[in-house]
Amino acid sequence: MTAPLIELRHLGKSFGAVHALKDVSLAIGRGEIHCLAGENGSGKSTLIKIISGVNQPDRGEILIDGQAVAGLTPRDAIARGVQVIYQDFSLFPNLTVAENLALSLELQSGTRIVSWRRVRRIAEEATRKLGVALDPDAPVETLPTAGKQLVAIARALMSDPRLLIMDEPTTALTGREVAALFRVVRDIQSRGIAVLFVSHKMREMLEISERLTVIRNGEVVAAGPIAAFDEAGITRAMTGQEIAAEGYRREGEAGATPLLEVENLSVPGQLDDISFRLMPGEILGISGLLGSGRTELALALFGMKPGHGGRIRIDGREAKLGSSQAAIAAGIAYVPEDRLTEGLFLAATIDRNLLAASHGRLSRFGVLRAGRAAEAAAGMIRAMAIATPTGNRPVTQLSGGNQQRVVIGRWLLNDPRILILNGPTVGVDVGSKAGIHRKIRDLARGHGLGVLMISDDLPELVDNCNRILVLHRGRLVDEVEAAATSEAALGERLGALQ
Structure with a gap:
């Protein structure tokens, strides 16, 4: 049986008296779209930081390609094909779209002279892969939130990751942009790239993922194939309670002056x-x-x-x-x-x-x-x-x-x-x-x-x-x-x- 791309076994992590993770186990297969769900403060961010080498677990082990990895650092994680798109985008607002997209490749090349033709070509290729139109000359700080998110996603895809961790990637996207993103995710999955998709949006979890893991208060409370879940079940697992939709109807006076x-x-x-x-x-x-x-x-x-x-x-x-x-x-x-x-x-x-x-x-x-x-x-x-x-x-x-x-x-x-x-x-x-x-x-x-x-x-x-x-x-x-x-x-x- 082929080993998972990444496997976490019985991870624990504390920050002082706060137990962020308690005995968390999770496996992500090659080419799998795996959704990680949980409320804010549940431990999702800590888990992401451990996978990407930012934090070290207090106990448990991390296996990549079936081999235990100790002392994983961000550089090690990137070298092993782990890329993370964080919620804050991690972009340079004073640089253009093209410069943000090409910067890491330019640094890796070691060149001392920037070829602006090459920078534009890299940017055009990155946005083409994502299937969106972005002005390569626009400063990132002038883009709407959705545009910044798209730049961050495009940049991550340029590094040919084996595992792409997407932390709330559709936060500011409309339905059309979400559909475009999902096409990209499925496309990179077809190349054997795994995706850990972190989202608060139930419909997105059910639509894009193959497996789901829900954590609450630092513990895994539900896990399995996505077919075993519905929106109500995910909500119960995340919150520990039923949350019913409530409509709102105004009860104002007829003929009142408009506000x-x-x-x-x-x-x-x-x-x-x-x-x-x-x-x-x-x-x-x-x-x-x-x-x-x-x-x-x-x-x-x-x-x-x-x-x-x-x-x-x-x-x-x-x-x-x-x-x-x-x-x-x-x-x-x-x-x-x-x-x-x-x-x-x-x-x-x-x-x-x-x-x-x-x-x-x-x-x-x-x-x-x-x-x-x-x-x-x-x-x-x-x-x-x-x-x-x-x-x-x-x-x-x-x-x-x-x-x-x-x-x-x-x-x-x-x-x-x-x-x-x-x-x-x-x-x-x-x-x-x-x-x-x-x-x-x-x-x-x-x-x-x-x-x-x-x-x-x-x-x-x-x-x-x-x-x-x-x-x-x-x-x-x-x-x-x-x-x-x-x-x-x-x-x-x-x-x-x-």
């Missing part, structure tokens, strides 16, 4: 003649393919597209949103798509992140009132159920779900009337996602908050919104009642736009 009215909103080259209404207590979904104008719409409403045309009214009164400060003063809050690069101050504490947008409300004569600020931060930690014993901890020590709660909580301290959520649960595990959804529904239902929810996650939109607007190439092309549609039906509508 937000947008008429003929246009941004040259980005948005064209967008009109809609948002009622108090309503959760309005925004969907569309990559490049549809979803994020541009959010930025225009948050005052970051000052040259826009059209009219915007809040509570029936015209609002001039020429800057983000004007939008904040009008009661608008914006939670961006990428919490790590756009939403959080990573070097700061939880408290400082929570208080970042409300210093004016908590200050007197320009001096922050420390007692009032501490009380406000502590109250929001409780209100948002942020899992931390103290707000003085670095925000980087929180899980993705708790970090997202911090970003949302920061704006809630400003008592906004309109909350714009761009990808509210991107990269968040199923348990934390359900908690964030409940909080959003409670805010709309109990406080009359108007919510714009921009998302690629179709179940998220169907389960949490009253209505869903569909954008395509900067225009509003469809509107559906969430109660009268389904994920499949909405997916077909979006598919017809491709």
Whole structure:
């Protein structure tokens, strides 16, 4: 019998008093697509770091091609064909797409003179393999989150890995990009390359993987062929509980004044003649393919597209949103798509992140009132159920779900009337996602908050919104009642736009 490509036997790893992994065993066969699932904090990241040589296990053994490997380092792991695509992309934002893709090969060649023709050829080949179109001359920092993710994936595939570890690779991708990625994954599988696919998205696990391992609290709680699982079973294994889908219906007064009215909103080259209404207590979904104008719409409403045309009214009164400060003063809050690069101050504490947008409300004569600020931060930690014993901890020590709660909580301290959520649960595990959804529904239902929810996650939109607007190439092309549609039906509508 052929030995697995990589086998982990009875691994254990502790960080002080925290047992990150407890007796974990896992085997990945050659050319196998194996899914690793678990909530944030379950031990997935530690397991990935051990396979890639970043961390050493305290006990247990690692076998590659049937041979025990001791003291595995990142260099050793790469030499043995292990490549990892991390959630933070690990790209150079100030370099172009082509430079990011070609850099490692240029360094390996040892050449002292860069051939820009060769750099472009490498980039074109990498994107061709992935089946996507990326501008090789575009600086990576100017790309949307989805574009950065695609560059990271393309770069990893250039190294001809034997095992490709993909940590939440579809976090910011739309259905079309996910389908393209899956074609690439199946293509590299046909060449005998194994893939360890880490995802929070149930449908992706069931669609792409052949085998599934679920870990919870550092232990394997379920493992086997993917045919033995369904969405409910994966959820139970990951969380230890049943999580049922909950729809949301606005219970507002008939004939109430719209909280937000947008008429003929246009941004040259980005948005064209967008009109809609948002009622108090309503959760309005925004969907569309990559490049549809979803994020541009959010930025225009948050005052970051000052040259826009059209009219915007809040509570029936015209609002001039020429800057983000004007939008904040009008009661608008914006939670961006990428919490790590756009939403959080990573070097700061939880408290400082929570208080970042409300210093004016908590200050007197320009001096922050420390007692009032501490009380406000502590109250929001409780209100948002942020899992931390103290707000003085670095925000980087929180899980993705708790970090997202911090970003949302920061704006809630400003008592906004309109909350714009761009990808509210991107990269968040199923348990934390359900908690964030409940909080959003409670805010709309109990406080009359108007919510714009921009998302690629179709179940998220169907389960949490009253209505869903569909954008395509900067225009509003469809509107559906969430109660009268389904994920499949909405997916077909979006598919017809491709």
